[in-house]
Amino acid sequence: MRVLGIDPGLTRCGVGVVEGSVGRPLTLIDVNVLRTSADQPVAQRLVTIEKGLDAWLDEFEPDAVAVERVFARSDSSTIMGTAQASGIALVVAARRGLPIALHTPSEVKAAVTGSGRAAKPQVGAMVARILRLDAPPSPADASDAVALAITHIWRGGAQARLDAAVAAASRPARTTPMRTGR
Structure with missing residues (x-):
């Protein structure tokens, strides 16, 4: 499975592509940060993020x-930009019909470090360790995007299988006519 992780932000939007499956070594395909200037109008900054994410989807063709997931912080200007960038990420993926998963920061921290309260340096160190890198991807937005992709591979695939099993169990049983042996 190939996953594009996106850590949304209006100034820095982290992107990272990881490939692998549960129980197998994961591979970092690429990682970067899409940057926009605070001097530009917000609409133009969102277009820049959209074009950047479209380019990543074209180049890496992720499976998911x-x-x-955006959560409330005390600084409303930061949350607005993050929410707007998140919306762009959801739209570009949905437009292509790709499966989309939203993971909270604490889910990502727990998946990667074992603790939902881990600090950013701990997350970066574990990302480097999991992917056998010499150093964590930099800046932290890039490392966070990679951690999102790792989380989805480890948790998202299992969740998709559980969702499919629940859906199958809720469908009425199929009956087949008995054959008489003729």
Whole structure:
């Protein structure tokens, strides 16, 4: 499975592609940060993010997209930009019909470090360890995007199988006519 992780942000939008499956070594395909200037109008910044994400989807053709779930912070200007960038990420993935998963920061921290309260340096160190890198991807937005992709591979695939099993169990049983042996 190939997953594009997106850590949404209006100034820095982290993107990272990881490939692998549960129980197998994961591979970092690429990682970067899409940057926009605070001097530009918000609409233009969102277009820049959209074009950047479209380019990543074209180049890496992921099987799924994992986006950090936006949560409320005390600074409303930060949350607005993050929410707007998140919306763009959801739209570009949905437009292509890709499966989309939203993971909270604490889910990602727990999946990667074992603790939902881990600090950013701990997340980066574990990302480097999991992917056998010399150093964590930098800046932290890039590392967070990769951590999202890892989380989705480890948790998202299992969740999709559980959802499919629940859906199958809720469908009426199929009956087949008995054959008489003729």
